[in-house]
Amino acid sequence: MKHGARTHGLLAAAALLAGCSYQPSLQHPKLPALVPIETTMDCRQIDHAIDRADTVRWVIRDDGGQLETSGEKAARYTGNFFLVPLTMLGGAPLYVRDGGHAVLNAADGRIRQLLQLKRDHGCPPRPTTLPGMDDLALLRELEALQQQFDAGQGDEAALFRERTRLLDGLRVVPAATAAP
Amino acid sequence: MRYGTDIRSVLAVMLALLSGCTTQSYAPTTDVGTLELKIEAGDEIRVVTMQRERLSFEVTEVRGDRFVGVTVEPNRKELRPAGETVEVPFDELAMLEVTRFDSTGMGLAAAAVVVTVSAFAVVLGAVPVVPLPAGP
Numbered sequence: 001m002k003h004g005a006r007t008h009g010l011l012a013a014a015a016l017l018a019g020c021s022y023q024p025s026l027q028h029p030k031l032p033a034l035v036p037i038e039t040t041m042d043c044r045q046i047d048h049a050i051d052r053a054d055t056v057r058w059v060i061r062d063d064g065g066q067l068e069t070s071g072e073k074a075a076r077y078t079g080n081f082f083l084v085p086l087t088m089l090g091g092a093p094l095y096v097r098d099g100g101h102a103v104l105n106a107a108d109g110r111i112r113q114l115l116q117l118k119r120d121h122g123c124p125p126r127p128t129t130l131p132g133m134d135d136l137a138l139l140r141e142l143e144a145l146q147q148q149f150d151a152g153q154g155d156e157a158a159l160f161r162e163r164t165r166l167l168d169g170l171r172v173v174p175a176a177t178a179a180p
Numbered sequence: 181m182r183y184g185t186d187i188r189s190v191l192a193v194m195l196a197l198l199s200g201c202t203t204q205s206y207a208p209t210t211d212v213g214t215l216e217l218k219i220e221a222g223d224e225i226r227v228v229t230m231q232r233e234r235l236s237f238e239v240t241e242v243r244g245d246r247f248v249g250v251t252v253e254p255n256r257k258e259l260r261p262a263g264e265t266v267e268v269p270f271d272e273l274a275m276l277e278v279t280r281f282d283s284t285g286m287g288l289a290a291a292a293v294v295v296t297v298s299a300f301a302v303v304l305g306a307v308p309v310v311p312l313p314a315g316p
Contacts (some may be wrong), residue, residue: 025234025256026226026277027205038209049209055230055274056207062257125217173232 021099028103031056031110034117043123050114050135054171057107061168065100067108067160073098108167111180112146115139132167138166203279211245219278222246224252227268228275234258237266245270 031053041049068076081094087094115135125134133141145163148154208214219225219239225247226236234257237249246269251260260266 011258027203029207029275031207051230052207052209052274055228055232058232059228059234059275169252177312 022097024063024100025059028060028063028065028100029056030103030106032106033110034062034113039117041117042103043118043121046121046123047126050111050118051171053107053110053114054167057104057111057167058171058173060100060104060107061164063100065104067104067164068098068101069156069160070151071156073101108163111167111170112139112142112158115142127172128169130166133169135170138170141166201279201281205275205277207275208270208273214270214273214276215242217276217278219247219276223278223280224251226255226277227273229268229272230274231272233260235260235266235268237268253285 038049039058057062076096076098084093084095116139119136119139128135130133130138142163145159145166149159206217209218219242221239221241222235223239226234226241227247228234234255235246235251236253236255237251237257238250239247241248246267248267251262251264251266253262254260256281
């Protein structure tokens with residue numbers, strides 16, 4: 001019990017630090033899931049939509065956005081349970097934010113859906129910055145990760161790290177402005 | 181009468197505190213979607229292009245397929261100096277943030293303040309905030 005409380009405390013501190021490293025330079029929009037009309041896009045339009053979503057995702061990552069595991073989320077909620085009332089007494093309520101998880105997760109989801117649409121339409125693959133991997137091969141890796149995640153297999157943090165690494169490398173961009 | 185003056189003062193302060201400006205961020209997916217944002221000449225917007233360039237500018241003209249404007253004082257992570265003329269095709273736009281006066285929101289907020297303060301005034305037995313029409 002004591003050990004659990006300590007772990008929770010450490011996770012709350014980690015969540016707080018993660019929240020600090022996330023500093024949006026402008027408001028990050030939450031990208032929507034694909035809507036039926038978008039499934040009629042041709043290959044050029046799909047690639048364009050992928051690049052758009054990838055740019056939004058890059059901004060979130062460049063501003064420090066990270067995915068949050070369920071443990072970190074629980075710790076954040078616990079921390080906020082105490083932090084909000086305490087700071088409210090001082091007149092300025094504070095709370096630990098999700099470190100960009102919600103917007104990043106939405107961007108990741110939209111990109112995955114667009115890549116699936118691209119594969120379903122038989123569009124030609126494009127190179128990524130990851131050695132020996134095009135975007136459709138990257139999709140296969142993403143789907144394998146998602147399957148593990150949905151089945152509750154593997155370490156959630158490790159799965160998120162791998163997903164982030166893959167998607168950070170999706171688009172070939174000039175080195176000077178590469179994702180963090 | 182004194183309560184009425186006090187309440188009017190509170191009302192004025194609350195309305196002043198409620199800023200009518202709102203900042204909204206968008207990720208339009210089509211040119212039509214960008215046009216539907218109703219960005220106009222004079223609006224100051226911040227955008228991120230698909231080349232991953234961030235810039236803030238005041239819109240001077242909205243064409244059918246692009247924004248034309250002049251850059252303003254750069255925000256964090258923006259590289260272009262103020263005073264440059266820029267053209268941003270809608271096709272190149274990944275994100276857009278605009279700050280503008282929100283008359284609808286302001287109206288609703290004002291109505292909420294009037295109703296709340298009036299309710300307090302009624303409960304406290306003060307004079308009505310909104311002057312009543314004179315009787316016949």
